[in-house]
Amino acid sequence: MDLALALVIVAVLLAATVLLGLVWRRGQGRARAVEAGEVVDPRVLESGPFGTTATLVQFSTEMCTRCPGVHRMLSAVADGRAGVHHIDVDLTHRPDLAKRFRVLQTPTTLLLDGSGLTVRRFGGPPTRADVEHELDRLTKENAHG
């Protein structure tokens, strides 16, 4: 292969990788509304009781580099609000749970309302502002309902 063509291929490879990274980052941590979400039973997750207002269920693995940071952030948010619990589920040894909740990447975070109903799903590390925003909305809905 001649030099010019090889340079073009390398440049295209670099550009495509940057584009891929940008597209991936755009979709990261966005809150998605869950239509007809299921009611999660705390016993399935082998966790403690859920929060009375909301529960943040974080799915992690040992191999996940960004899970510890998300864990700290979600814990801090939950600690600062009454009735909000944070539960971190390690999927490393629980492929059955990964399958059940269709977790394809970690961290994935589910936001459950007071009854354990899944209302939002965050794929990838959410921002603190987004989590606070979703919790505010849930709290407001509770107050009105």
Next chain:
Amino acid sequence: MAEPARIDARGPRFAASLTAVLLLVATFLSLIGVSTWREASFGWFAYQPLSGETFAPGGWVLPQISPVARAADPGFLLVLVVALLFVWGVSSPRTAPWGVLYRRLVQPRLAPPTEFEDPRPPRFAQGVGLFVTAVGLLLHLAGVPWALPVAAAMAFVAAFLNAAFGLCLGCQLYLVLQRAGVVGRRGPASA
């Protein structure tokens, strides 16, 4: 296994940027190297840009030369160096060159780390990088054209995404494999 000491999360990303640079150069070298040559441009020992590639191509050159000649390709040698660095990173992350360079020269000049992480995920990712580059090297030695640049490019994409975006393809892959039931380490949790 005891919980290993947590490491500065910026270290593996620094290492990934250097690896990405090496892999991009390796991709380029293997593209212009013997891996993609056709018979029409035979004369592979002439180290100069080949211009006579526009006319009807013959067969691939790579299967027709000896394994020693295949291994003498600059692209092969550079991918081999990267693969050996991956071996080092998997077998002894504390002494791996990029990590040492980071701790000696870079870390003292930065603000104290705020993000710490488990050293096992970056080690797993090094293993994935080793697997991809090793497959490329072996296929190249076996005489498969294009195996080397394709493997180098795949490893580059993973290293670059880790360095520039903090996207850990290793973790994603692990979870997908686990879900498919290919890996699923049961038994006592080590976390």
